[in-house]
Amino acid sequence: MPQDTALQTQILMLRTELDRLYDSAALPSGSSFRKKYEEVAALWDKLRSQIDKSNRGDIADFFDAIGSGVIGAQKRLDLASQDYVLSALRKQAAGAEDGSTATEAVTPNASMFRIPRVTAELKCSIETSRDKKLNLVFYSDRSDVKELHQQTISLEVVAVPVPPDYLNQLRARAASSGTEAPPSDAQPQQKSDAEDQEPGEAEDPPSQSPRPQIFSLSDSAAGQPLALSDELSDEPSSDSLTEAEDAGDDDDDDGFAAPAQPSRQKEAYQKTHIDPASDSQVSHLIPVIDGAGRSMLSQTLLAARERDEVLTLILQLCEEEDQQKRDGQPDKSSNLRAVRNFLIPAWNRVLLFASGPNLRFLLLGTTDKRPRLFLWQLQVQPQSLQLLYKLPKQKAAQKQLRRIQRFVEELGQQQDITVLRSEE
Amino acid sequence: MTAVLAPLEELPTTTTALVRATLHAQQGLLERSTARLLSATLSDSVWMVRKASLQLHFFIARSAEQVLFFFARRALPEVRPLSVQLAVTVEAAPQPTPTVISEATQRLSAPPIHLLTVPSCLVAQPSAQDFAQHAPPGTTAEDGILFRMGTDQRSYLGIRHPARGLSAQLCYHQEGQPATMLRGFPVAPFLDLAQSIRGALLEPDDASQALPIQLPHDPGALSDVHVSLFWLIEGFRLMEAGLMESSHAQASPFQQLAVRYEPSVYQAELALRLNQQGFFVSDPAVDAVSLGLRVCVLRERGSLLVRLTLLPPDFLVQGLLRDSFLQALKQSTPLLIRKQLGFLDDDAWSAFLDSAQDRAVIFRVERTRSADVNVVILSTASSRTEGSSRQIIVRCLAQVDAQASPPSVKLSDVALRYDSAQGTSQTLDDETARYFVRLASAFQIWLRVLNQSNE
Numbered sequence: 121m122p123q124d125t126a127l128q129t130q131i132l133m134l135r136t137e138l139d140r141l142y143d144s145a146a147l148p149s150g151s152s153f154r155k156k157y158e159e160v161a162a163l164w165d166k167l168r169s170q171i172d173k174s175n176r177g178d179i180a181d182f183f184d185a186i187g188s189g190v191i192g193a194q195k196r197l198d199l200a201s202q203d204y205v206l207s208a209l210r211k212q213a214a215g216a217e218d219g220s221t222a223t224e225a226v227t228p229n230a231s232m233f234r235i236p237r238v239t240a241e242l243k244c245s246i247e248t249s250r251d252k253k254l255n256l257v258f259y260s261d262r263s264d265v266k267e268l269h270q271q272t273i274s275l276e277v278v279a280v281p282v283p284p285d286y287l288n289q290l291r292a293r294a295a296s297s298g299t300e301a302p303p304s305d306a307q308p309q310q311k312s313d314a315e316d317q318e319p320g321e322a323e324d325p326p327s328q329s330p331r332p333q334i335f336s337l338s339d340s341a342a343g344q345p346l347a348l349s350d351e352l353s354d355e356p357s358s359d360s361l362t363e364a365e366d367a368g369d370d371d372d373d374d375g376f377a378a379p380a381q382p383s384r385q386k387e388a389y390q391k392t393h394i395d396p397a398s399d400s401q402v403s404h405l406i407p408v409i410d411g412a413g414r415s416m417l418s419q420t421l422l423a424a425r426e427r428d429e430v431l432t433l434i435l436q437l438c439e440e441e442d443q444q445k446r447d448g449q450p451d452k453s454s455n456l457r458a459v460r461n462f463l464i465p466a467w468n469r470v471l472l473f474a475s476g477p478n479l480r481f482l483l484l485g486t487t488d489k490r491p492r493l494f495l496w497q498l499q500v501q502p503q504s505l506q507l508l509y510k511l512p513k514q515k516a517a518q519k520q521l522r523r524i525q526r527f528v529e530e531l532g533q534q535q536d537i538t539v540l541r542s543e544e
Numbered sequence: 545m546t547a548v549l550a551p552l553e554e555l556p557t558t559t560t561a562l563v564r565a566t567l568h569a570q571q572g573l574l575e576r577s578t579a580r581l582l583s584a585t586l587s588d589s590v591w592m593v594r595k596a597s598l599q600l601h602f603f604i605a606r607s608a609e610q611v612l613f614f615f616a617r618r619a620l621p622e623v624r625p626l627s628v629q630l631a632v633t634v635e636a637a638p639q640p641t642p643t644v645i646s647e648a649t650q651r652l653s654a655p656p657i658h659l660l661t662v663p664s665c666l667v668a669q670p671s672a673q674d675f676a677q678h679a680p681p682g683t684t685a686e687d688g689i690l691f692r693m694g695t696d697q698r699s700y701l702g703i704r705h706p707a708r709g710l711s712a713q714l715c716y717h718q719e720g721q722p723a724t725m726l727r728g729f730p731v732a733p734f735l736d737l738a739q740s741i742r743g744a745l746l747e748p749d750d751a752s753q754a755l756p757i758q759l760p761h762d763p764g765a766l767s768d769v770h771v772s773l774f775w776l777i778e779g780f781r782l783m784e785a786g787l788m789e790s791s792h793a794q795a796s797p798f799q800q801l802a803v804r805y806e807p808s809v810y811q812a813e814l815a816l817r818l819n820q821q822g823f824f825v826s827d828p829a830v831d832a833v834s835l836g837l838r839v840c841v842l843r844e845r846g847s848l849l850v851r852l853t854l855l856p857p858d859f860l861v862q863g864l865l866r867d868s869f870l871q872a873l874k875q876s877t878p879l880l881i882r883k884q885l886g887f888l889d890d891d892a893w894s895a896f897l898d899s900a901q902d903r904a905v906i907f908r909v910e911r912t913r914s915a916d917v918n919v920v921i922l923s924t925a926s927s928r929t930e931g932s933s934r935q936i937i938v939r940c941l942a943q944v945d946a947q948a949s950p951p952s953v954k955l956s957d958v959a960l961r962y963d964s965a966q967g968t969s970q971t972l973d974d975e976t977a978r979y980f981v982r983l984a985s986a987f988q989i990w991l992r993v994l995n996q997s998n999e
Contacts, residue, residue, distance in 0.1 A: 179561060183569035183596065190591055191576040234589060272599040275566075277573065279589040286800050287581055287588070 130170060134163045179273060186240045186275050194235050194279075201232040234279055241274040427472055430480055430498060434459060437505050458494060458507055462486060469532040481508075485528030493528065552604050552628075552775040559598075559632055559779040563786040566596040566634050566805060574801055592803055595635040603627050604772065604814075604824075626816055626824055630776075633809035634783070656777055656841075656848040659754040660994055663744035663854065665691050665737065666987055668755045680704040680713040680725060689988040693733070693740040701733050706985035707820075709978055729977035731962055731970050735935055737980065738905050738921050742861040754851070757995050767822030769993055772814065773839065777850055780810045780841040810841040815857060818986075822993035833986035834858075854990055856983055858908035865946060868953040869906050870897055873920060873938065876955040884960055885936065899924045900936075909979040915941040919961070919976050937962035937976065 137160045144153040441456050463470060463484055471483040480498040485491075493511035498504075570593045577590035604626050662668045667690040675683040679690055679702025688704040698720075704713040716733045717723035726733070759770050766774075787805050817825045817832040825832035836855030843849070860866040874897050879888065887893035900922040910917035922936040939959045945952040961973045972980070 178565075180565040180568045183565045183593075184572050187569050187573040187576065187591065187593075191573070191580060194591075195580065237594075271601065272597070274597045275569065276594040276596070277591050278594045280592050280801075281589050282581065283800060289800075290578060290581060 127167075127170065130163070130167050134160065134167060137163055182242060182273065183275050186238065186277060190235060190238050190277050193238075197233055197235060205232065237276065237278045239274060239276045241272060243272055426474070427470075430472060430482070431464075431467060433498065433500065433503060434463065434505060437503060438464075456505065458510065459496070459505065462492060462494060463496065466532075469529050471528055471532040483528055484532065485524065485526065487526055487529065493524070552772055555630075555775050555779040556782040558600070559783045560786050562596060562598050562632060563634055563783050563790075563805075566593055567787075567790050569593050569596070570803065570805075590801060592636065592801075593805075595633055595808065597631070597633040597809070600630040600632070601627065602630075628812050628814050630812040631809055632779075632783075632807065634787070634805050635808035636803045637806045637808075638804070654848065656850045658757045658759065658773075658850045658852060660757045660991075661754050661851060661853045662987070662991070663741060663856070664697075664747065665693055665740035665744045666854075667692050668991065675702065678702045678715060678717045678723060680715045683713075683715075686992075689984050689991075691737055691740070691984075693736045695743075699733070699736060701737055703981065703984045706981045706988055709981055710974060712981045712984075729972040729980070731935075731937075731964075731972055732968060734972055734977070734980050735921065735923065738907075739903065739923065741856055741859065742903070742905050745855070745859065745861050755995070757852075767818075767993055768824045769816070769818065769822050769837070769990075772816075773850070773852075776812055776839050777841055777848075780807060781848070783807050783810075784843070806843070807841075812839045813837070813855075814839065818989060818993065820989060822989070833982065833989050835986040835990050837990070852994065854987065856907070857986075860906040865944070865951045865953070866904065866906055868951045869918070869920065869942070869955075870901060870904060872942075872953040872955045873897065873940070873958070876940075877938070877958050881938075881958060881960045885963060886965070896924065896934075897922070907979065909939075909975050912941075915943050915956070917975070918942045919979065933964070935962065935964040936960070937972075939973070939975065 137156065141153070141156045141160050144150065144156050147153060438456055438460060463482065466484055466486050466488070469484065469486065471485075473481040473483070475481060478500050480500070482494075482496040482498060484494045484496075486493075491511070493509075494507065495509040497506045497508050499506075573591045573593060577592075581590065660668070667674060670679075670685065670688075670690040672684070674690055675685075675688060678700035679688050683702055683704040688702060689706060691701040691703075693699045693701060698718060700715075700717045700719075700723075702715040702717070704715075706712045710729075714726035714729070714733075715723055716726055716730075759773065760766055784807065787807075790805075814837045815834070816837060817834045819825050819830070819832050834857045836857050838851075838853040838855055840851040840853070841848070842851070860869065874894055877893065882888055882893055885893075885896075887896055903923045903925065905921045905923075906918055908916045908918050918940055920938045920940065922938065924934050937960075939957075939961050940955045941957045943954040943956075961976060962970055971977075
């Protein structure tokens with residue numbers, strides 16, 4: 121049975137008190153009758169004001185509602201625009217693969233859309249309340265419209281460009297204060313290269329966020345906590361994995377307890393310096409690596425045959441795990457879930473490094489569904505596969521590191537292609 | 545009588561509430577926009593309130609038992625002449641320099657400058673020489689009024705004792721000819737006056753005609769008009785003060801996006817009935833003068849300006865209502881009258897009304913319980929094809945529904961009062977003549993009331 125509304129409760133109380141007033145009315149001059157009468161009168165006033173209030177609204181509420189509506193509408197438009205741009209780009213990509221002319225498939229002016237201006241007008245009656253608020257009286261029926269004076273309130277809201285440096289200041293302030301950006305309605309997994317080539321975003325300074333900075337992007341990153349190490353223990357402790365996974369779950373953890381940085385590997389990685397200035401530079405990075413970085417990478421990047429061997433090893437590990445499950449043994453290698461879900465399906469995008477004869481590192485960046493970044497360590501003898509790092513599930517961090525993810529992804533693909541060609 | 549104005553005292557509360565709501569909305573928009581800036585991938589703009597407007601229509605009168613302000617539960621025709629239509633707009637403005645802000649803050653409390661603009665056909669401050677030249681002998685500013693008419697403004701109509709109605713003394717003077725004391729109300733000068741008023745209403749306010757006036761400082765000398773003006777101006781000042789206060793207390797996270805707001809439109813049109821002393825009269829049985837007053841408050845070069853414009857009441861020179869009137873006249877004029885006018889043929893009548901449409905003037909001379917008594921002046925210009933000009937005056941009863949879109953007008957009892965084709969030596973009928981002297985009296989009283997502290 122549905123519960124009474126506040127109004128019904130109020131009326132019920134009034135009815136009860138009226139009954140009591142009726143009982144005491146036998147002696148109208150008595151103090152109990154007067155007292156009860158005042159109680160009933162107070163209840164009646166309360167009920168009346170409650171009903172009156174339901175037909176009124178503060179003008180500020182109306183203005184607020186317009187503002188909320190505009191922002192909400194723009195957010196939805198943002199998503200629709202993203203879909204539109206993405207679909208245009210997909211068509212373009214498909215057209216290019218088919219050998220057709222890309223421009224035939226793409227809308228030349230594919231762009232984000234913005235609501236430039238909204239004007240809202242409300243016809244209503246107005247009253248000034250005692251608390252100095254301007255209240256709107258909404259017409260409840262047609263006859264009210266004729267009886268009441270129609271007042272008009274209007275509000276015009278416009279989109280105004282943000283000063284160029286304001287956005288950067290805002291983000292820096294948000295990062296330094298450690299506050300997480302409000303959740304976005306945008307879908308990060310739908311972000312395309314084209315969207316990320318927004319000039320304003322490309323010029324964003326490196327984030328000052330205290331979150332784990334796994335990869336050093338500049339020579340000044342000596343203090344960074346990672347990671348690709350010869351000196352890394354051949355048998356990483358289970359603690360290190362635990363900490364790595366914890367780091368992935370802890371938004372505020374800036375002390376990711378990775379092993380001390382190895383000088384040689386670090387140097388090698390730093391040579392593959394990524395300029396975060398623009399995604400358009402990503403495609404130029406590959407030749408750079410092929411040239412200047414070849415000597416170093418050639419020592420560590422695995423050839424196609426070795427890639428196959430690594431894949432075989434991983435598949436064997438998965439098979440063993442499956443067998444253990446079938447045998448009813450407790451599942452001890454839950455970290456293979458990521459291997460099954462991400463590593464194997466995206467094998468041709470995995471970047472493989474050798475660190476000595478017994479150690480392999482597998483780096484996978486993927487932007488499918490949502491941006492992910494994984495680093496596994498594979499030990500050949502005895503066989504083990506450990507997940508050293510995965511990018512925390514934080515939208516802000518994912519946004520900041522999206523270029524790296526894509527870079528790693530392309531690097532992996534490039535390696536796969538390069539080694540295949542060299543094999544041929 | 546001040547109690548009558550109690551509803552107006554709430555006006556500053558209303559205008560400041562608009563300001564607060566606007567600033568609140570702006571703050572909310574900035575907060576939400578900034579959140580989106582941080583969260584959305586592509587966002588280079590924020591939303592801001594550009595302007596917020598309020599159009600109020602309210603009565604400033606009360607009956608014996610109820611105060612009527614923003615709404616009236618019952619139609620009370622007796623308070624119709626005491627109403628205000630106020631348009632207020634708060635709009636984003638460029639940021640001024642600190643010096644300008646400092647000066648503006650200092651000037652906030654400075655007294656306003658009142659400028660009275662009258663229709664260009666009305667001589668606002670006639671000198672004794674003007675009266676001696678163009679008005680009945682002995683006319684002074686106390687008992688007379690002077691109109692300047694014609695396209696070249698070289699004709700004058702001086703009226704002495706307009707409050708006496710049809711007994712008022714009239715003098716018509718065309719420059720270059722001797723002044724003539726009028727007996728009765730010959731049509732020509734008043735047709736000229738009607739067209740001059742029409743021209744004055746259609747023209748924008750002539751700033752050169754503005755007459756500086758001062759409100760009385762003595763509270764005992766304040767009329768209802770003065771008190772109304774005070775509260776209207778107070779509504780503007782408190783808006784400004786609220787906006788100034790908010791600009792000082794701008795929240796720091798949005799300092800860089802801070803927008804300054806200022807009142808860009810603040811204009812009220814008052815329809816009022818006054819007695820001789822400038823106090824409101826809501827009782828239709830009491831003799832009073834009706835006149836419109838447009839009040840425009842603005843800040844110009846740091847000074848608070850109050851522009852007051854006197855307007856003849858119920859005087860239609862353009863607009864949908866006037867078009868509806870003429871359309872109704874096209875259909876409702878009895879054949880007998882059209883026969884008198886020589887327009888039995890529908891097309892000829894329509895053609896005449898069409899040619900008279902531009903210069904047609906309609907004014908209400910009386911109001912009954914069920915209908916308005918209106919006078920329509922139809923005037924065609926002389927042309928080579930249609931010959932000399934022709935003026936016709938028609939009187940009719942009209943039931944008007946101004947709320948309909950377009951306004952609906954039903955005419956009845958249409959009667960012909962003047963046709964220039966019958967000769968120019970005719971006189972105005974009493975009803976129409978009474979309207980004109982009452983209008984002259986209204987102008988005279990309003991000028992005296994508004995300008996009394998200058999005297």
